[in-house]
Amino acid sequence: MTILKVVRYVILDVVRNRWVLAYGLFFLAVTDVLLRLGGSGPRAMLSLLNVVVLLIPLVTIVFGTIYWHGAREFNELLLSQPVARGTLFHGLFAGLVIPLSVAFVVGVTIPVLVQRAADGQTTKLLLLLLLAGCALTAVFGALAVLIAGLVDDRLKGLGIALGVWLVMTVAYDGLVLWVAMAFQDYPIEGAMLALSFANPVDLARVLLVLRFDVSALMGYTGAVMQRMLGTPLGIAAAIGGLAAWTIVPGLFALRAFHRRDF
Numbered sequence: 001m002t003i004l005k006v007v008r009y010v011i012l013d014v015v016r017n018r019w020v021l022a023y024g025l026f027f028l029a030v031t032d033v034l035l036r037l038g039g040s041g042p043r044a045m046l047s048l049l050n051v052v053v054l055l056i057p058l059v060t061i062v063f064g065t066i067y068w069h070g071a072r073e074f075n076e077l078l079l080s081q082p083v084a085r086g087t088l089f090h091g092l093f094a095g096l097v098i099p100l101s102v103a104f105v106v107g108v109t110i111p112v113l114v115q116r117a118a119d120g121q122t123t124k125l126l127l128l129l130l131l132a133g134c135a136l137t138a139v140f141g142a143l144a145v146l147i148a149g150l151v152d153d154r155l156k157g158l159g160i161a162l163g164v165w166l167v168m169t170v171a172y173d174g175l176v177l178w179v180a181m182a183f184q185d186y187p188i189e190g191a192m193l194a195l196s197f198a199n200p201v202d203l204a205r206v207l208l209v210l211r212f213d214v215s216a217l218m219g220y221t222g223a224v225m226q227r228m229l230g231t232p233l234g235i236a237a238a239i240g241g242l243a244a245w246t247i248v249p250g251l252f253a254l255r256a257f258h259r260r261d262f
Contacts, residue, residue, distance in 0.1 A: 002083055003091045010095020014067065020103050023059055027051075027107030035115050041122030045129055048108070052133050053205050056104065057140045058165050064096055064144025065161040069154040089145075089257045093250065097141040101134045108133070132204040135242040139200045140165075142249040149256035168201045176202065197238075200245040207238045 014020055030051055034044040071092060078088055111117075112126055143164060151157040176195050183191075196206045 003087045003094075006078070006083075006088060006091025007095045007098070010071075010092055011099055014095060014099040017067075019059075019063060020099055023100065024103030024107040026055075027104055028110055031108050032111040032115070035111055035117050041112070041117040041119060042125055044117070045122065045125040049129065049205070049208050052129060053136070053201050054169055056133050056136045057169055057201055060097075060100055060137050060140035061144045061147075061161045061165055062158065063100070064141050065148050065157050066154070067096060068092070068145050068148035069157060085258050086254065089254050093141065093145055093253075096145070097138050100141070101137045104133050104137065105130050128208060131239075132208055132242075135239070135246070136200060136204055138246040139242060139249075142246045142253060146249045146253035146256065149253045149260060168199055172199050172202060197241045200242055203238055203241050203245075207235065 031044070031048060034047050035041065075088060075092075079085065108126070108130065112122070144161060147157050147160050147164070151160060176192070179191065179195065196202050
């Protein structure tokens with residue numbers, strides 16, 4: 001199939017990029033250090049969570065925006081052939097997200113296996129962490145291709161990508177903290193839950209924190225979120241929210257790709 005050929009070519013092209021190799025080696029080194037110094041597998045996974053929710057969005061949206069702009073000549077070449085735009089778009093997107101996800105999964109998993117830290121509790125937390133990391137890769141990959149599809153200038157697109165990352169990972173936490181403190185005398189648990197779903201980074205972080213059984217540190221709001229998101233239905237809703245954050249920007253990016261004049 002044509003889409004598989006496109007995916008294969010893009011994966012091979014991305015894998016040859018040294019930044020992807022460095023990305024995987026970084027997670028390998030960080031996970032190894034945390035396991036050696038953390039004292040236990042769950043504690044190391046909790047520490048790794050902070051790295052995951054900051055680094056994966058940054059690398060994915062920056063690398064994705066740069067790569068998508070750089071693939072313009074390749075796109076023009078394929079579109080001169082009997083290749084549908086939708087097929088090319090999905091092939092490019094899959095070829096971008098898959099190598100980054102694999103680099104992350106391999107980099108985190110190898111130290112856990114080598115140090116034999118994969119007991120029952122650690123394995124569950126590890127699998128959830130890997131799922132969240134891959135979901136964030138897909139989400140910010142979709143945002144990257146949307147930005148690159150709407151903005152022709154590479155530097156401007158890169159600036160917007162960094163701005164989106166700053167808002168979702170840094171500024172948004174400040175907003176949530178301000179809301180929690182300003183309205184602490186009111187029942188705002190529903191609003192806090194809505195704010196979590198409004199940001200994929202915050203949603204992934206809250207979901208993982210609740211599974212690490214440290215929701216008590218979040219006070220009464222944490223107890224409410226534990227009740228809402230700590231169930232299988234709540235986890236499914238959170239995963240659905242992350243999926244929506246991938247699909248919606250992806251559809252807008254596909255629309256922009258169809259309209260773009262190559």
